[in-house]
Structures are given as C-alpha cells and as structure tokens.
Amino acid sequence: MSHYPRPGINPDYCKGCGLCVASCPKKVLAISEKLNSKGYHYCEYTGDGCIGCGNCFYSCPEPAAITVYLKDHQPGKEA
Amino acid sequence: MARTLMKGNHAAVYGAVMAGCTAYYGYPITPASEIAEGAAEIFPKLNRTFLQAESEIAAINMVYGAAGSGRRVMTASSGPGISLKMEGLSYCAGSALPCVVVDVMRGGPGLGNIGPEQSDYNQVVKGGGHGNYRNLVLAPNSCQEMCDFTMLAFDLADRYRNPVFVLTDGVIGQMMEAVELPKPVTHIPDRSEWAVCGTPLNKNLINSIYLDLDDLERWNMALDAKYRSVKENEVRYEEYLMDDAKIAVVGYGCVSRVLRSTVEMARARGIKVGLFRPITLFPFPEKQIRAFADRGVEKVLTVELSTGQLVDDVNLSLQGTLKSDLYYRVGGNVPSALEILNRISELYGV
Amino acid sequence: MEKKTVLRKPAGFLDVYKHKPGAEKDRTHYCPGCGHGILHKLIAEAMEDLEIIDDTIIISPVGCSVFAYYYFDGGHFQVPHGRAPAVGTAVSRANPDKIVISYQGDGDLAAIGGNNILQAANRGESIAVFFVNNAIYGMTGGQMAPTTLEGQVTTTTPYGRNPATDGLPLRMAEIINQLEAPTFVARVSLHNPANIRKTRAAVRQALQNAKEHKGFQFVEVLSMCPSGWKQTPVNCLKWIEEKMLPIFPLGTLRDRSAEATPVVRPEPVLEPGKVLEKLGLTEDKSRGFARGTVAEEYSEMSIRIAGFGGQGIMSTGQILAQVAMEYGYNVSWLPSYGPEMRGGTANCSVNIQDDTIGGAEAVSPNMVIAMNRPSMEKFEKTMVEGGSLIYNSTLVEISPSRTDIKAFPVPITGLANELGDIRVQSVVGVGAYAAVTGMFRPEDIIEMLPQFFKGKNKSIIDLNASAVRAGYDYVKNNF
Ligand SMILES: Cc1ncc(C[n+]2csc(CCOP(=O)(O)OP(=O)(O)O)c2C)c(N)n1
Ligand code: SF4
Ligand code: SF4
Numbered sequence: 091m092s093h094y095p096r097p098g099i100n101p102d103y104c105k106g107c108g109l110c111v112a113s114c115p116k117k118v119l120a121i122s123e124k125l126n127s128k129g130y131h132y133c134e135y136t137g138d139g140c141i142g143c144g145n146c147f148y149s150c151p152e153p154a155a156i157t158v159y160l161k162d163h164q165p166g167k168e169a
Numbered sequence: 170m171a172r173t174l175m176k177g178n179h180a181a182v183y184g185a186v187m188a189g190c191t192a193y194y195g196y197p198i199t200p201a202s203e204i205a206e207g208a209a210e211i212f213p214k215l216n217r218t219f220l221q222a223e224s225e226i227a228a229i230n231m232v233y234g235a236a237g238s239g240r241r242v243m244t245a246s247s248g249p250g251i252s253l254k255m256e257g258l259s260y261c262a263g264s265a266l267p268c269v270v271v272d273v274m275r276g277g278p279g280l281g282n283i284g285p286e287q288s289d290y291n292q293v294v295k296g297g298g299h300g301n302y303r304n305l306v307l308a309p310n311s312c313q314e315m316c317d318f319t320m321l322a323f324d325l326a327d328r329y330r331n332p333v334f335v336l337t338d339g340v341i342g343q344m345m346e347a348v349e350l351p352k353p354v355t356h357i358p359d360r361s362e363w364a365v366c367g368t369p370l371n372k373n374l375i376n377s378i379y380l381d382l383d384d385l386e387r388w389n390m391a392l393d394a395k396y397r398s399v400k401e402n403e404v405r406y407e408e409y410l411m412d413d414a415k416i417a418v419v420g421y422g423c424v425s426r427v428l429r430s431t432v433e434m435a436r437a438r439g440i441k442v443g444l445f446r447p448i449t450l451f452p453f454p455e456k457q458i459r460a461f462a463d464r465g466v467e468k469v470l471t472v473e474l475s476t477g478q479l480v481d482d483v484n485l486s487l488q489g490t491l492k493s494d495l496y497y498r499v500g501g502n503v504p505s506a507l508e509i510l511n512r513i514s515e516l517y518g519v
Numbered sequence: 520m521e522k523k524t525v526l527r528k529p530a531g532f533l534d535v536y537k538h539k540p541g542a543e544k545d546r547t548h549y550c551p552g553c554g555h556g557i558l559h560k561l562i563a564e565a566m567e568d569l570e571i572i573d574d575t576i577i578i579s580p581v582g583c584s585v586f587a588y589y590y591f592d593g594g595h596f597q598v599p600h601g602r603a604p605a606v607g608t609a610v611s612r613a614n615p616d617k618i619v620i621s622y623q624g625d626g627d628l629a630a631i632g633g634n635n636i637l638q639a640a641n642r643g644e645s646i647a648v649f650f651v652n653n654a655i656y657g658m659t660g661g662q663m664a665p666t667t668l669e670g671q672v673t674t675t676t677p678y679g680r681n682p683a684t685d686g687l688p689l690r691m692a693e694i695i696n697q698l699e700a701p702t703f704v705a706r707v708s709l710h711n712p713a714n715i716r717k718t719r720a721a722v723r724q725a726l727q728n729a730k731e732h733k734g735f736q737f738v739e740v741l742s743m744c745p746s747g748w749k750q751t752p753v754n755c756l757k758w759i760e761e762k763m764l765p766i767f768p769l770g771t772l773r774d775r776s777a778e779a780t781p782v783v784r785p786e787p788v789l790e791p792g793k794v795l796e797k798l799g800l801t802e803d804k805s806r807g808f809a810r811g812t813v814a815e816e817y818s819e820m821s822i823r824i825a826g827f828g829g830q831g832i833m834s835t836g837q838i839l840a841q842v843a844m845e846y847g848y849n850v851s852w853l854p855s856y857g858p859e860m861r862g863g864t865a866n867c868s869v870n871i872q873d874d875t876i877g878g879a880e881a882v883s884p885n886m887v888i889a890m891n892r893p894s895m896e897k898f899e900k901t902m903v904e905g906g907s908l909i910y911n912s913t914l915v916e917i918s919p920s921r922t923d924i925k926a927f928p929v930p931i932t933g934l935a936n937e938l939g940d941i942r943v944q945s946v947v948g949v950g951a952y953a954a955v956t957g958m959f960r961p962e963d964i965i966e967m968l969p970q971f972f973k974g975k976n977k978s979i980i981d982l983n984a985s986a987v988r989a990g991y992d993y994v995k996n997n998f
Contacts, residue, residue: 103545107552107745107752113712130551145712147526148719151549151556153563153590158526171805174841174850186794191787192609200856214797215788218612222605223638230602230635234609237596242609260599283856344879345837345852347844350800353791365594366614369573374538374588376597381540423879430877505882 094163095142097135103155104132110146110156119146172347177315180348181245181271181335182207184319187353190241190269192218194231196250199283200339201273204245225250229257229270236266237375239364241323241357245271247339248281248289251297258332259298262392263377265363267326269319270304271335273342274422274474276501284501285339287422290478293334294450301389303396305333305403306450308421312346320351327358329399336450338474340423340503405448406457410436414443416517417461419483419493420472421447423503428472430506431513438510440519450482458486468517469493472509474502531563531572532590539589548586552752554709554742555584555651561715561722562620562649563591569723571730575618576610578603580632582624583657583744601632604639607646615784618729621648626656629665629689636691640735643700645782647729647736649722650691653744654763661747665689668762673747688766692739696772701735702728704773708741710759714769724776733779741767806845808963816885816905817956819874823881823898824948825866826890826911831945835888836867838949838971842959843871845967853879864893871958886956888948890931891915899924909951911944927955927998934989943986950990955998961991 097110097119104126110133111119118139126132133156142160150156175183181204185193193208205221212219218235222228228244235242246254251272261268274289276282291297294306305325307318315337322333360366365373379385407425410432411417420428425446435442443466447454461469471480471493480495487493496512498504513519536544549556566572575593579585581600588595594617598606603621611619628636628650639646655673656662662675666688670679692706703725707718718740725736741763743755750758788794795801822839826832833854840850853868868881885906889895892915899908904923912928913936919926929951935944946968953959965984972979 105551109552109557109752109756112753112756143712144526145715148560148715149557149712151551151553151560152547153532153556153560154528154545156526157528160524160526162522163524171803172844174837174844174852186798189789191789192612194609211798215794216785217787218609220608220612223634226602227605227608227635227638230599230605231609233598233602234596234606235613237606238610238613240613256599257602264597339856340853340879343854343856345840345850346876347850353789353794355791357789365576365596365610368616370576370594370614370617372573372592372594374595374597376538376588376595378585378597384540426876427878429875433877503878503880505880506878507882 094159095161096140096159097146098157098159099133099135100155101126101132102128103152104130105152106130106132107151108133109149109151113145113149115143115145116141172349174345175312175348176203176343176345177309177312177337177341178203178273178343179207180312180316181319182211183348183350184316185243185269185323186211186215187351188241188320188323189354189357190217190243190323192235192240192242193244194220194222194228194235194242195244196222196225196228196246198247198250200275200285200342201245201247201271203342204271204273225253226257229254229261232268233257233261233264233266236261236268237264237365239360239366243269243271245273247273247275248277251289251292255292255298258304259300259302260377261332262302262304263300264375265330266332266375267330268332269322269326269335270332271319271337274336274338276499282501283339285423285474285503286499286501287338287424287474288478288499289336290450290473290475293336302392303399303451305329305331305399306336307333308336308448308450309341310422310425310446311341312344312348315341316348317351325403329395331395336422338422400452403449404452404454404457406454407446407448409444409446411443411445411464413441414466415441416468416470416513416519417443417445417466418470418472418509419445419447419458419479421450421479424472424474427504427506427509431509434506434510435513440513442513453482453486455486458483459488459490461487462490466491470496470513470516472496472504474499529560529564529567531566531592533592536589539586547590549583550746552743552745552755553583554653554740554744557709557715558649558651558718558740558742559587559590561719562726564719565723565726566591566593569726569730571618571726574616575620576614577620577622578607578610580623580627581658582627584622584624584651585658587622601627601630602635603627604632604635604644604646604648608639608642608644611645612784615645615732615782618726619646620729621646623648623650624657625650625652625654625664625666629691637694637698640695640701640737641698643734645729645732645734647725648738650737650739651742652691652739652767653742653747654688655744655747657744657747661749668766690767692737692772695737701737701773702733702775702779703736705737705771706739706741706767706769708759708764708769709743710741710756717769721771724774728776728779732781733776734782806966808846808960810846811957811960813957817958820869820871820886820956820958821881821884822869822871822886822888823866823884823901824869824888825864825894825898828865830890831942832865832890833867834971835945835948836869838946838964839869839871839952841971842964842967845963846959848872849874849876851876851879866894866898886952888952889915890944890948892917895919907955909948909955927951927994929990929993931990934993935986938982938985938989940982943983946983946986947990950987951994954991954994961987
C-alpha cells in the first residue's frame with residue numbers, strides 16, 4: 091500500500107473489542123470474519139478512506155495493536 | 170562522647186539518627202510516642218523526613234516506599250498499631266526491603282492499657298502478617314541498648330534485606346538512663362542494584378507478586394534459606410551467673426533486669442540461680458537453651474509479661490531435656506525480684 | 520516536539536514486557552475493551568512526549584492494574600491494596616527530583632485506601648494520581664465499588680445497589696476538590712474520541728505539573744469494564760454516557776498549574792561531622808563532679824518520689840538522676856505511668872548505684888521522698904528497714920508509722936512558699952536529699968540548674984538556687 095494516511099493493524103494483538111470500529115468517523119474499520127491466533131475476530135481496515143484522525147489509535151486499549159500512519163509519513167522514517 | 174540522661178524511646182531516635190536513617194514515619198501511641206516526638210524534633214534539623222502519618226497502616230506503607238527508594242527508614246508503635254502494620258510488614262519482607270520497626274509493648278488485648286506488657290511477642294517474633302516470612306527481633310533491656318540495638322537493627326536490616334524489630338516494653342521505653350551516644354555511621358551500603366533511586370533512575374521493581382507457582386515456591390525457599398542463615402549467624406544472648414546455676418531463669422526486656430536482681434537475692438541466700446536473657450528473639454538462642462541440662466541446670470523458670478508466649482520457644486529449644494515452668498504478670502504489672510524469688514522457692518523447695 | 524507522522528505504541532511502554540510471566544511478553548493482560556489499556560496508552564505517550572521516561576516512578580495498586588509495572592518503562596513499586604498514596608508520599612520525598620505516578624482503581628482509592636488518598640492530597644504530596652472509576656471491582660470479579668451506581672447490579676449487590684443499605688456513589692474528584700492543597704483536579708472519560716482527547720490533555724497537564732514538582736495532581740477517569748459490567752465494550756461506551764455522566768459530571772474542577780510553586784526538598788545531612796554539629800554534640804559537656812565521702816547506707820540508692828501531679832515529682836527524680844550521673848554513678852529513672860497513673864497522683868523511681876541496675880522500679884526503696892500524705896502512707900510500707908523517709912511536713916500532718924526507719928520531716932512546700940513560688944518545691948526536695956545522703960554538694964546541683972531550666976531567665980535560675988540551699992540548709996540545721 092502506498093498512500094497515507096492509513097491504519098496498520100496487527101491482527102495478532104487485536105482482541106476484537108470493536109472500540110476502534112465505533113470510533114472511526116469514516117467507517118473504514120470492521121471486525122473480520124476471520125479469527126486470529128488467540129481466537130479473536132480481529133479488526134481490519136476495509137480499504138481507502140482513512141483521514142488519519144487517530145481516533146482508532148487512541149480508542150484501542152492494546153498498546154501495539156494499531157498504528158496510524160499520518161499523511162506526511164515516509165516509510166522508514168518515524169517521528 | 171558524653172553520657173546523656175534520656176528515655177529509652179529517645180535513645181532509639183538517636184540510634185536511628187546515628188545509623189543514617191533519613192525518614193521516620195509514625196503515628197502516636199502510648200508508650201511509644203516519644204519516638205515520634207523525638208524524631209519530629211531531631212530529623213528536620215538534618216533535612217531528614219519526619220512525617221506523622223494518618224495511621225499505622227499508612228506509616229508502614231511509607232516505610233515500604235522509603236525503603237524501596239533505598240533509604241534507611243524507621244517507624245515505631247505499640248500493640249494496636251503493630252497489629253495494623255502486619256500487612257505492610259509482610260509486603261516489606263516479601264519484597265526484601267530493609268526497614269526498622271520499634272515496638273514499645275503495652276497491655277492488651279484490644280485497647281488494654283498503656284502499662285508494660287510483652288504480649289506482642291507472638292505477633293512480632295513469629296512473623297505476624299501473612300505468608301512465610303520472619304522478622305529479625307532484637308530485645309533491648311536498657312536505654313543504652315535502645316540506642317545501640319536500633320543502630321544495629323539498621324545494619325541487620327541491610328545485611329538481610331528484611332524488616333528488623335526492636336521489641337521492647339513500656340518500662341524500657343519510658344525509663345531514663347545515661348546513654349553514651351554512638352558516632353554517626355560513615356558508610357551506608359549501596360542499594361542501587363535493587364532500589365528505585367538515583368540519577369539516572371535505577372528502574373528497578375519493588376514487588377512481591379510471583380504468579381507462577383514454582384517461582385513463588387522458589388522465592389519462599391530463598392527466604393527460608395535467608396532465615397536459616399540468620400539463625401546460623403545472628404543469635405545474641407546474655408548470661409549472668411549461669412556457669413554454676415542449678416536453676417535458670419529466662420526472660421527478656423524489662424523482665425531480664427528484674428531477674429538480675431532476683432539472681433542476686435537468690436545468690437545472697439545461697440541459691441544457685443542464673444539468668445539467661447535472649448537478646449535476639451528471632452533468631453532464638455535455641456542451641457544455648459538446649460545446652461542447659463548439659464551444663465548442670467536442673468530447673469528452668471521462664472518469666473514474661475505475657476501469659477505464655479516466650480515459654481513456648483524456651484520449651485521448644487529445650488527439646489524435652491528439661492521443661493520450663495512459667496511465671497507471668499500481665500495487665501501492666503511487673504513482678505518484683507522478691508516475688509519471683511518466692512515463686513522459685515515455692516516451685517523448687519529452695 | 521516534532522509533529523508526529525505516525526501514531527504507534529508510545530515509548531513510555533517497555534518494548535518487551537520483561538516482568539510479565541509466560542510467553543506473551545508483547546501484549547497486555549487486560550480484557551477486550553478495557554479502559555485501563557486506553558489510559559495506559561495516554562500516560563505512556565505523555566511520558567514519551569514530556570521526556571520523563573527516565574525519571575518516572577510508577578506505583579501499581581491492587582486491582583486489575585496491579586500489573587501496570589509489566590508495561591511502563593520507569594521505576595516501579597507494586598503496593599498493598601489502597602496504599603499507593605502512602606507509599607507515594609515516601610517515594611516522592613526520597614526521590615524529590617522524580618515524577619511519581621499513583622495509578623489506582625475505585626476500590627483501591629475510594630474504599631480501602633480512602634483515608635490515604637485524602638491525607639496525601641491534603642498534604643499536597645508531589646504525586647500524580649490517575650484514578651480509574653469503572654464503578655466496580657474488576658479484578659475480584661465484579662463486586663460493588665464505592666462508585667457503583669444506584670441500582671447497579673454487581674455480584675455483591677445482586678438486587679442492585681440500594682442507597683438505604685449501601686450508600687450512594689462517592690464522587691472522589693469533588694471530595695478532593697474540597698481540599699486546599701491539590702494543584703490540579705479533573706474528571707474525564709474514555710467513552711468517545713472527543714473525551715479521550717480531553718483525557719489525554721488532562722493526563723499531560725498532570726504529568727507536566729509533576730515534572731515541575733508542583734504538588735498533588737488528581738485525574739479521575741470514567742472507564743469501561745466490559746467484564747464486570749457484563750456488556751460488550753461498545754455498549755459500555757453508551758452506559759458511561761447515559762448512566763455515569765449524570766452522576767459523575769466531567770470537567771476540570773481545579774487548575775492551579777500556573778500559580779503552583781515547585782516543592783523543594785533539601786538533601787538529608789548524613790556526613791558524620793555535620794550531623795554532630797547540627798545536633799550540638801561536638802563537645803563533651805559532662806562535668807565529672809568529684810565524689811565526697813558518702814556513708815555506706817547511702818552508697819546504693821533506691822528512691823521512690825511521690826506526691827500530687829503538679830508537685831514536680833517527675834522532675835525531682837530526673838534532677839537527682841542527672842546530678843548523680845555527673846558524679847559517675849549508674850542511674851535510672853522510671854515514671855509511674857499506665858495503670859498506676861490515676862487520681863492525680865504521681866510517683867517515680869530512681870536508682871543510683873555503681874553496680875549494674877536491675878529492676879528499675881524502686882519496689883523496696885531505701886529512700887522515699889513523700890510530698891503528700893497519701894504518698895507517705897503508700898510508700899512508707901514498702902521501705903527497707905533502716906531506710907530514710909523525707910516527707911513534706913507542710914502537707915503531711917501525721918508522723919510516719921514505722922519506727923525502724925529514719926524520718927526527716929521537711930516543710931518542703933512551706934520553704935518554697937517562703938521563697939515566693941511553690942513551684943520550686945521539687946528543687947527544695949533535691950536539696951534536702953543532698954543533705955540527708957551527703958551524695959551531692961549543693962554548689963554542684965546549682966551549677967547544673969541552667970541545664971535543667973533551659974531557656975529560663977536568670978531570676979528563675981537564682982530562685983531555684985535558693986530553693987536548693989533552703990532544702991539543704993533545713994536538713995543540715997535540724998537533723
Ligand atoms: C487487603 C486486601 N483486601 C482485598 C484484596 C482483594 N482485592 C484485589 S483487587 C480488589 C478490588 C479492586 O478493585 P478496583 O480498585 O476497583 O480496581 P479494578 O480491578 O476495578 O481496576 C480487591 C478487593 C486484596 N488484594 N487486599
Ligand atoms: S485513523 Fe481515523 S479514519 Fe483512519 S482508521 Fe483510524 S479511526 Fe478511522
Ligand atoms: S475486569 Fe474490567 S477492569 Fe479488569 S481488565 Fe477486565 S475489563 Fe478491565
């Protein structure tokens with residue numbers, strides 16, 4: 091995937107609580123049909139439309155489950 | 170340094186000051202309050218912390234915080250307050266934190282009264298709080314020892330990273346004697362390896378949780394090994410005219426002073442009584458008491474200001490070679506030397 | 520701070536949760552949708568952004584956040600249930616240049632630790648408190664908390680919290696806000712992104728203040744407990760909004776961040792020379808009085824001093840012990856206290872001897888100083904044969920009943936009265952004792968008076984000197 095903003099979700103850390111889905115103003119997050127290794131239906135980015143608001147990042151209780159790459163993000167460079 | 174006339178309670182404060190104790194957290198209770206009052210007067214002169222906590226529970230948790238921060242720290246109380254400290258003490262032992270607690274015992278149970286008793290023996294010497302831990306317990310019987318043993322308590326606390334009690338009674342806390350103040354310590358052991366302190370901060374963890382069953386078992390075994398090494402190395406006691414004694418009287422704290430007078434009165438009458446005074450109550454001088462019979466002792470009388478707490482340890486130590494009799498006074502009463510001698514005469518027909 | 524281009528796991532968290540047992544050292548133990556995780560993230564992010572990771576000490580309570588120490592970078596204390604503010608008090612005083620965070624649940628802070636939080640707040644301790652109000656006991660399986668809502672069903676309020684028996688929810692932020700000392704008090708919530716951002720701002724303000732050592736910060740956070748509430752995480756959001764907000768109104772209750780002055784704590788003095796100097800112990804003040812010849816019967820003294828409270832009984836005894844100490848004797852002084860001390864009478868025991876002192880109570884004294892009649896009647900009986908009884912003949916109008924003792928009737932109160940101040944009667948007694956026993960020279964006692972009456976002016980010292988002489992001379996002239 092080449093363009094930002096967009097969320098990066100680590101399915102393994104997701105506990106499927108759905109708080110990010112509820113927080114997303116663009117409704118571009120959804121709980122997957124699939125299960126992760128812990129047996130949770132995890133959250134997925136359903137495609138384009140992320141505006142980089144960060145709501146999902148701050149709503150997610152799991153430290154490493156969601157990363158949000160903002161508009162100016164350049165791969166390999168983190169600030 | 171000059172001798173100064175002071176209360177046992179104040180002597181404990183000086184012991185702490187000279188040991189480099191930088192924080193005192195406490196809550197007033199008779200007959201221990203002069204320790205808080207003394208600390209309140211002296212500690213601020215040295216930029217050290219004195220804080221009157223909201224309760225004994227708060228005080229022992231402040232002790233936990235200061236000890237975990239690598240400071241030498243002390244609190245003091247009496248029966249009801251010591252009862253309240255038990256959870257915190259268990260945490261201190263469980264987290265291997267060095268700290269010093271002075272217990273100036275009073276009459277119980279419940280509110281009891283403020284007279285001298287020794288009825289905190291079991292709760293202090295046997296651990297008191299939950300879990301497999303012990304307190305090291307020193308039992309001074311003079312104002313000088315209140316000072317010296319408090320100072321020693323800080324060393325032992327550091328050496329074993331464990332709470333150390335100075336267990337005394339209202340008589341020793343309230344009485345005044347000449348005290349020769351020791352010199353302040355020049356060196357306090359480094360704690361950077363385990364304490365949360367320093368700049369940059371040592372990011373250590375002060376904790377007693379071991380979720381894994383085997384981990385907790387291992388930790389308990391490590392504590393047990395520590396207490397066994399304490400038993401091996403730290404037994405302290407005092408004898409008076411024990412070498413030819415046929416009758417041994419056993420007692421600690423203010424009772425041991427009265428017993429000394431009893432021994433003198435008995436000897437004046439030609440009765441061979443000797444005094445055995447445990448100084449450390451944990452570790453208890455088991456071997457020395459076990460050796461009574463081999464040394465020619467025929468009768469043992471334990472005298473205590475509790476209805477049979479010390480005597481249990483004496484009998485355990487005797488291992489059936491002899492059986493200790495018990496004489497006690499409680500309620501704030503202290504037996505006189507003659508009263509005890511009369512009891513000896515009655516019991517042993519001497 | 521550079522503008523972020525990525526929102527990712529903040530550096531205030533450890534990379535690997537090394538203290539967490541088991542294999543999963545990369546994820547939290549919290550239930551799905553638990554508010555604790557969100558608040559953790561806000562704190563960890565603020566630690567990173569405020570550059571305080573290497574100066575922060577976190578206190579983990581008992582409750583679901585008992586394992587907070589797994590996750591945060593920094594120094595850690597795990598503490599007994601409710602006691603984080605007490606522990607934090609000492610930690611912040613021992614580490615005055617560090618940032619101390621107390622992270623607590625509502626059972627921990629508002630129930631078992633209710634007093635500790637109030638007192639720490641009232642003292643204005645340098646602690647930032649993050650208080651997770653989830654209206655329930657999460658860890659122990661959903662019992663009632665002090666913050667549980669009226670009618671709320673929990674495992675210990677199976678019929679709903681009943682105000683008549685269980686009280687109403689405690690509003691801790693409002694209670695803390697009653698106190699003068701706290702710097703910053705806010706209640707915030709995690710139930711939607713806008714409120715999470717307000718929570719984020721409150722967390723940052725609290726930690727900024729903590730970084731500047733500006734006293735006590737209190738941030739109450741309304742937080743979801745899906746497991747305890749037995750609701751889906753998303754429904755929990757609605758429950759906070761509909762049920763909790765009316766009872767727990769949000770907002771900044773107090774912000775004195777700008778005016779607050781940093782707490783400064785000087786380094787403790789430990790250097791031995793300085794310690795002695797500050798305590799005034801550098802010079803040996805002992806006098807080392809030379810002993811005169813003392814009759815055999817007075818060479819080893821066991822003394823009981825007794826009278827009304829207010830007659831200076833305790834100080835008479837202390838003065839005797841102090842003076843004797845300067846003559847090189849072993850001394851002890853024991854007050855009557857405890858069950859003895861009733862009905863306004865007082866007594867004390869003093870031992871003066873060369874040998875080690877045994878029992879400190881003068882059970883069978885060879886000297887009694889009786890300042891009133893009940894004291895004489897009580898302690899005369901206890902004396903050894905041949906002992907000496909000094910009694911205050913001003914107040915004791917009878918004679919001793921024992922004939923096997925030596926009696927010294929001295930009008931102690933009367934002599935003091937003649938000097939114009941009956942408060943000096945204790946010192947008259949000391950003078951009489953010196954004359955009877957020959958143990959002390961009156962000049963030596965007088966030399967020590969400034970030490971006994973520290974801070975008193977010369978006229979009072981002189982008056983007491985006359986009192987020593989009066990007691991001493993009376994005995995010398997009459998017996
Ligand atoms: C002295 C003591 N009493 C009781 C407990 C048991 N206990 C553990 S957690 C807890 C309740 C914690 O609830 P809360 O503070 O609301 O935190 P939460 O779990 O909801 O985050 C209790 C009662 C304990 N550990 N120690
Ligand atoms: S950053 Fe905002 S818009 Fe993008 S996925 Fe997350 S919540 Fe949705
Ligand atoms: S029980 Fe409640 S507070 Fe505890 S982790 Fe689960 S959701 Fe969070």
